[in-house]
Amino acid sequence: MQRRYLIAGNWKMNGSLAANAELLTGLLARQNDRSNDFPDIESLVCPPAVYLESVRQRIGDGPILLGAQNLSDQHKAGAYTGEILGAMLAELGCSYVIVGHSERRAYYGEDDATVARKFAAAQAAGLRPILCVGETLEQREGGMTETVLERQLGAVIAACGIGAFARAVVAYEPVWAIGTGRTASPEQAQAAHAYLRGQLAVQDAKIANSTRILYGGSVKADNAAALLCCADVDGGLIGGASLKAAEFLAICAAAQALNKT
Numbered sequence: 001m002q003r004r005y006l007i008a009g010n011w012k013m014n015g016s017l018a019a020n021a022e023l024l025t026g027l028l029a030r031q032n033d034r035s036n037d038f039p040d041i042e043s044l045v046c047p048p049a050v051y052l053e054s055v056r057q058r059i060g061d062g063p064i065l066l067g068a069q070n071l072s073d074q075h076k077a078g079a080y081t082g083e084i085l086g087a088m089l090a091e092l093g094c095s096y097v098i099v100g101h102s103e104r105r106a107y108y109g110e111d112d113a114t115v116a117r118k119f120a121a122a123q124a125a126g127l128r129p130i131l132c133v134g135e136t137l138e139q140r141e142g143g144m145t146e147t148v149l150e151r152q153l154g155a156v157i158a159a160c161g162i163g164a165f166a167r168a169v170v171a172y173e174p175v176w177a178i179g180t181g182r183t184a185s186p187e188q189a190q191a192a193h194a195y196l197r198g199q200l201a202v203q204d205a206k207i208a209n210s211t212r213i214l215y216g217g218s219v220k221a222d223n224a225a226a227l228l229c230c231a232d233v234d235g236g237l238i239g240g241a242s243l244k245a246a247e248f249l250a251i252c253a254a255a256q257a258l259n260k261t
């Protein structure tokens, strides 16, 4: 089974109309050079929700895909002040949405049950969820990494069924590596990814084999290739480095060069 690399930029709560325009000019300049600069990978940007429409207008139907960072756990429109329905994101051209990012778990009280509901709501709207899982430093040092991953992934499998992963992506994001400049070593990443794939395989070997598992946590142009070449690493969820066009494109180029397909 061949899994196409996915390089996803998570802009988090960054940007402005002017800054986004500059970043997109950088991202699109290279892709306009040769219409399909990275023909064998998927690349995705996930700007703050208020900028989705303006970003969509810039990227058009080109090779860069659009995603959101969060969505409501509701399946229908209604009186939920401040929330954004999955169908609204789909209408704006999003194909993916990040769910369960550790910042949402840590700062906005999202527990496994909430994350599972958001995962289901995303799929109901035709969006592909990118389910983030990962352990804190304390959990890693306490030998709890696999227990945490099993719990976080297991909650979604239990709620949504293994079949749901045919239209989803998993992202392994060790909390201690996010925004810290400290990356998991390729060996640590590979071990966690293989564990996650094994958890999927217990339920369904075919789905386990086809599900992409991204690595996230201080991925940069200079460490991307070493992480992406691990057997079970199928792409990256890129925070800080996705705000710099040259860095993000270099990570895309690393994936293209390693292209597994």
Ligand code: PGA
Pocket: 010, 173, 177, 178, 179, 180, 181, 216, 217, 218, 219, 237, 238, 239, 240, 241
């Ligand atoms: P980082 O963030 O690349 O800035 O570490 C990754 C993420 O949180 O998705």
